[in-house]
Amino acid sequence: MAFVTRQFIRSLSSSAALHAxxxxxxxxxxxxxxxxIAQVAASTGHSVVLVDTSEDILxxxxxxxxxxxKRVAKKKFAEKPxxxxxxxxxxxxxxxxxxxxxxxxxxxxxxxxxxxxxxxxKQDLFGALDKAAPEHTIFASNTSSLPIADIASSTARLDRxxxxxxxxxxxxxxxxxxxxxxxxxxxxxxxxxxxSKALGKHPVSCKDTPGxxxxxxxxxxxxxxxxxxxxxxxxxxxxxxAMKLGAGYPMGPFELLDYVGLDxxxxxxxxxxxxxxxxxxxxxxxxxNKLVAEGKLGKKTDVAVSSFI
Ligand SMILES: CCCCCCCCCCCCCC(=O)CC(=O)SCCNC(=O)CCNC(=O)[C@H](O)C(C)(C)COP(=O)(O)OP(=O)(O)OC[C@H]1O[C@@H](n2cnc3c(N)ncnc32)[C@H](O)[C@@H]1OP(=O)(O)O
Ligand SMILES: NC(=O)C1=CN([C@@H]2O[C@H](COP(=O)(O)OP(=O)(O)OC[C@H]3O[C@@H](n4cnc5c(N)ncnc54)[C@H](O)[C@@H]3O)[C@@H](O)[C@H]2O)C=CC1
Numbered sequence: 001m002a003f004v005t006r007q008f009i010r011s012l013s014s015s016a017a018l019h020a021x022x023x024x025x026x027x028x029x030x031x032x033x034x035x036x037i038a039q040v041a042a043s044t045g046h047s048v049v050l051v052d053t054s055e056d057i058l059x060x061x062x063x064x065x066x067x068x069x070k071r072v073a074k075k076k077f078a079e080k081p082x083x084x085x086x087x088x089x090x091x092x093x094x095x096x097x098x099x100x101x102x103x104x105x106x107x108x109x110x111x112x113x114x115x116x117x118x119x120x121x122k123q124d125l126f127g128a129l130d131k132a133a134p135e136h137t138i139f140a141s142n143t144s145s146l147p148i149a150d151i152a153s154s155t156a157r158l159d160r161x162x163x164x165x166x167x168x169x170x171x172x173x174x175x176x177x178x179x180x181x182x183x184x185x186x187x188x189x190x191x192x193x194x195x196s197k198a199l200g201k202h203p204v205s206c207k208d209t210p211g212x213x214x215x216x217x218x219x220x221x222x223x224x225x226x227x228x229x230x231x232x233x234x235x236x237x238x239x240x241x242a243m244k245l246g247a248g249y250p251m252g253p254f255e256l257l258d259y260v261g262l263d264x265x266x267x268x269x270x271x272x273x274x275x276x277x278x279x280x281x282x283x284x285x286x287x288x289n290k291l292v293a294e295g296k297l298g299k300k301t302d303v304a305v306s307s308f309i
Pocket of ligand 1: 068069071072075143144166167168169170171172173214215218219222223226250251256257260265266268269285288
């Protein structure tokens, strides 16, 4: 009986310890996703450091977080708008910014990487952080399409490395895919599940397979929408309306492309084309390449993809 009680207390205290373990979070990349993850982590009482390559980018991230919080506050404090500002300031106090990732990871429990979708750039970042971060720090990537094991291979902490795949816009989307790579320990995986729940998200468990769950289904759907239009079988407006009214999607595929970003979409399909060159679905799109080369990236540069094809 005493043994059972001790076991029970130990299991309670170890799950509490796991929960308490992730308190300080470093988010690398202050773009669409990183800013959203920082906002949600700070809103749920975590201490957050947001890292990007320049002060100008970080200023833009902070501005984006503030305007997103204003939308949340407007709804939450509809009856008492004067409390909204205090709510926003309290959350913003939980966020600091830096351009020096190696120095800030020294005090962090979890690193969430949300930088450009490029394997080499992610590997270089994690390789450097591995030397600077404490033993207990867990590393996670928000990659949309790259194998977690490939990113983790630049570190010596395969057991403390997993995937945390959030959805855009992070403050609104409830899902987080938690990815267990072959090297990820059960303890790390459990901590990432706990952390996702602490953010108020609904985690699902994924294997380290291409596109995990959502993008394995979503990317071919979006590509087929573009190919369907390129074949002249539907206007982009009709395709968007059809998928909204006929399939109940909140956005059509072209609207969603704008939302995700053309640069990120190009990185994803180029990567999959490289791995599966005979699959016509992943064939390069000259138009997408041209737009990205021109810096027309969708919502993030205020250029709608729906206006060009
Ligand atoms: C040519 C070749 C092509 C190549 C193709 C390759 C394709 C590859 C693509 C792969 C993409 C992979 C990306 C990825 O890894 C995974 C993803 O994230 S996929 C994207 C998932 N997201 C979606 O599907 C979003 C769908 N849209 C929606 O759910 C809604 O439209 C949305 C919530 C965004 C907005 O709602 P809507 O009603 O449409 O508009 P409103 O503006 O009225 O907002 C409603 C409500 O929500 C509040 N709100 C919205 N955004 C925010 C925010 N950022 N912060 C805070 N609050 C927000 C807003 O205030 C409203 O509140 P009310 O109280 O209702 O006023
Ligand atoms: N856009 C989307 O809808 C989604 C994207 N993702 C993934 O999230 C990641 C980020 O995507 P987005 O936020 O859309 O990209 P983004 O382009 O909006 O932001 C990326 C940010 O990372 C910064 N950055 C690049 N290299 C860096 C480095 N070495 N150190 C620090 N900062 C660096 C850039 O300056 C930029 O601000 C990608 O891996 C993407 O696949 C995942 C889910 C959805």
